[in-house]
Amino acid sequence: MSITMQEHTGRTALAEWRRVCAIDDLELSWGEVALLRARQIAVFRIGADEVYAVDHRDPHTAAPVMARGIVGSRGERPTIASPLHKQVYDLGTGECFTDPNLFLQTFRTRIVGGFVEIELGEDA
Template identity: 50%
Template structure:
């Protein structure tokens, strides 16, 4: 069994993971974009080498720009601020931390695991592939 770097929780079986890149390909405190299963994903590596994955699509502007956002923190939460309208999102949950409008917007997130310095994302369930 393997352990998630960010949460230290047990993770899924190896077959449920997609290899994305090497950890060294991700610059600390900067975003990178990847195409995973036909979907654009924004990857973020912290100074502690925690890696987070959220959708590249900014839900407020409709532009695929989240990997260009500003990485930071709010309290204990690692965050990214959208480069478009500056809404701040929790990288762990995708939750928007800035109240905007009636319906809260959130980023889709993926479970991330780093094994042998290789970043893997959790493979979506088959119905999730169809929804993208």
């Protein structure tokens, strides 16, 4: 299924939603990896209907390890800490709390009919 989305820049980009798995296949506070368009994406179920998706590559080392990171929070913001050097990232925005020079790519998610879907843009 493809849809056209308006980006913040005013450009139109083709976005595609890809079904990954059933929501019940994901354990709470545990990461899994999905392979979409030859790209590894870490998927985390935080609540009953709350799922986040981020690049599986650690921004600091480029190692594919983020799905094995430590899930936590900073106030109301869900986070993931890299399992290698423990940099902490906001799961929703990709902002790094411990090093402002690092950024973790995030992907929009949705649950449709009990299945998790991840939005991929042209660059994914």
